[in-house]
Amino acid sequence: MAGSVEPDEPVKLADWLRMATARLAPVSDTPRLDAELLAAHALAMSREAMLLALPRLVAPPEGEALLARRLDHEPIAYITGTRDFWTLSLRVTPDVLVPRPDSETLIEAAIARFEGPEAPQQILDLGTGSGALLLAALDAWPQARGLGIDVSPAAVDVARENAARCGMADRAEFRLGNWGGGLAARFDLILCNPPYIAQDALLPREVHAHEPAGALFAGVDGLDAYRLLADQLGSLLAPGGVAIFEIGFDQAESAAALFLAAGFAVAPVRDLSGHTRALVVKADRASQR
Template sequence: MADTALRDAARRLAAVSDTPRLDAELLLAHALGISRERLLLAGADAPPPGFAGLVARRLAHEPVAYITGTRAFWTIELAVGPGVLVPRPDSETLLAAALAHFGESGPASVLDLGTGSGALLLAALDQWPAARGLGVDRSDAALAVARGNAARLGLADRAEFVAGDWAAAIDRRFDLVLCNPPYVEADAALSPDVSLYEPATALFAGPDGLDAYRVLMPQLVRLIAAGGIAAVEIGATQAGAVAALAAAAGLPATCHRDLAGRDRCLVLYPA
């Protein structure tokens, strides 16, 4: 019966999702209180009564991560919910670029600007057990989620989270600076999954999507330690414009692409 329910849910979810079978599996596993891996290996006799309600929420475009309350990212599992951006696989490009630069030895200090759920910072600290980090966000709700994630992952002793307006109040340098700022144009058309549920302040950045970078670049130049880097997420068509802003601030840049071959991360080097 569970397999029939999965097939039916996937068929219905195809109207709102590019990954309907995956969505159905994640929702059924959540309803059963087990992992998706266990569901695929052991199966289930029948879907619980709550499964239909979860499917209905997804049919209303609510992101799966908000429905289940969790999202896998890099090597960690994060709690997420309304008020924080859902971590995307695209953002893992920043960590891959940092790993390529530092190798297994890693950075000693990490700064994550606009930390949200804490995804980038906590993934970096999980990757490099000797590192310590600071996450900054202007949202108290996001900071509460990030602190909760740090505690659940056993990283609270190495991760500090503070309220702030980007790096305006920070006066020290870090080996690795991570940042996934808002970079969507104000009039851009987004999918209902995003526009109806995710926080606009984490998405939109003025008419051309570059407002956050204009603030960040002059700050980043004083934050990167010698031998370190900043890894900054960009929109797929923004590499040239953001690199020009970085160059004007005295920061040479190289571009890294995500797994789909799209420009996704600028790595910035101290002058």
């Protein structure tokens, strides 16, 4: 009909993904992956299912709003509300740090420590956040039970939700607390990813503008949490137990010195890139003689 306007053709998802990837390139190291995760979230599909169906899909109307949030440097995990860690898919909110692959180094170190028939029965996760470390450890040792402690009520709620999500609510308990203060029990394995960033450090915008500052910064030198933990650790470790702490890229010597001064033996743990990412801390038998 003369003068009529044809409705706009739906944008093919493949075309939208190419456009979104180009727009995200200045703000992300993984622009194509980010675009795919945003689209899959908007379509309520898994990324794998979406890619298999890509030729017949059109761009979701919500895609532009989600893309705008990512262009503002908001982490993908906060936009989609989930993050994979170890073998688990976890609920993530801005009340907790985004679980990172670096932290999986602690689980790998724990598995290496408890090889063979020996296995931890009681596990403690200090500064649990989303519950990622504790739940990953409980996934590795189905017979174990664990306790997660965090100072943030909102974080404790997220961790409890994740325990239920992963089918571990009967083995994982989460409580409010100030690190290990007031705990009477002792634990075979203690995991901890404390704040370890110096207060004046420069961070990427998506970290400092979106993730909880209390889980990032630890005083002038980034060591405040380790000082407190080194003081508490002796009353928390069971005989033969170990504690594994995540550390900053330049803290292998400074953090280790605090635990050594408190009478513990310390061993560094390197990630796949050869960087020291964690410390394994246990009672120093020589100092106990």
